[in-house]
Amino acid sequence: MKRDFSPQDNRTERRFGEHRGGSCIALIDGRFLMWLAQQGATGATGESVNRQGLLNLLSIALSQSGLDVDLRRIYWYSDRPDGLVLDDQIVRLVQTHDADGGASLIRSLGHDLKQLAQQHACDHVLVASDDERFLALIDDAQLGGLSVHILADESARNMPQMVRTDPGWARLLAQADRRVVVNSQVLADMLQGKLPVGMGLTVEDVEELRQSMHEVITAWWADEPEDLREDLRDALQVSRGIPQEVDRQLLLRMRQRLTRALSLPEKKMLRETLRAVVAEPAPHATPALVGLPPDTDD
Incomplete structure (x- = not known):
């Protein structure tokens, strides 16, 4: 039933x-x-x-x-x-x-x-x-x-x-x-003002977290089609805000990576890392060699 x-x-x-x-x-x-x-x-x-x-x-x-x-x-x-x-x-x-x-x-x-x-x-x-x-x-x-x-x-x-x-x-x-x-x-x-950073974490913890964020964002960025990459680059040049759909995707991936939600300062770090990745110049493809015969084995 x-x-x-x-x-x-x-x-x-x-x-x-x-x-x-x-x-x-x-x-x-x-x-x-x-x-x-x-x-x-x-x-x-x-x-x-x-x-x-x-x-x-x-x-x-x-x-x-x-x-x-x-x-x-x-x-x-x-x-x-x-x-x-x-x-x-x-x-x-x-x-x-x-x-x-x-x-x-x-x-x-x-x-x-x-x-x-x-x-x-x-x-x-x-x-x-x-x-x-x-x-x-x-x-x-x-x-x-x-x-x-x-x-x-x-x-x-x-x-x-x-x-x-x-x-x-x-x-x-x-x-x-x-x-x-x-x-x-x-x-x-x-x-007492002794924390090395403003997040309640040690320097080592923050660097490890930043590295995890960079890995997650880089993997996501590599899977995005070039036209969507260009759209995001243009959007970030116009506004400091991150598109909501992109923000949700990355927050979900980081939650899965850390098995917990990000705090407010960690979210800010994630968005700063995204901007840095997006701003990185695209790797140049090796130019094709035109007019040369293909390699042949002797």
């Missing part, structure tokens, strides 16, 4: 841990992030914070958690101005935790989370805080259709242990749609 698939059947087809897309806003408690960086990291993180690599680092952490999202903006909640004015980052000044026990942070971050949910301003929110008082606020946002994820260190990979050692933090993590894990040492290095 032929089965009639209903919408409910389609929902059950969804695979556990699949990649999800959409837009994302990050709500980051600066005090908590400093604490997170100290977990398992060698060396003190100090009092000063360098947020310049934060957006790229969080983009990679989201991607590695199966969230192929566009991290559009970071809200940074802190009790001290750091003097940094960075693109796509907005500072919210709150009172010190010692002064009010975190009540100012709860009001400010909680208000922003509620507004994002009510205005349907994004698809995902990444929260960096371990305050259990956010539990009800996160639940309300999720009931409104927002996916809420929580930033954590490697200890979140062992939830049974977390339940025993820090039950309040475990309850908050369990409420999240996904737990976005960041390496404590990499986070500490980023906050």
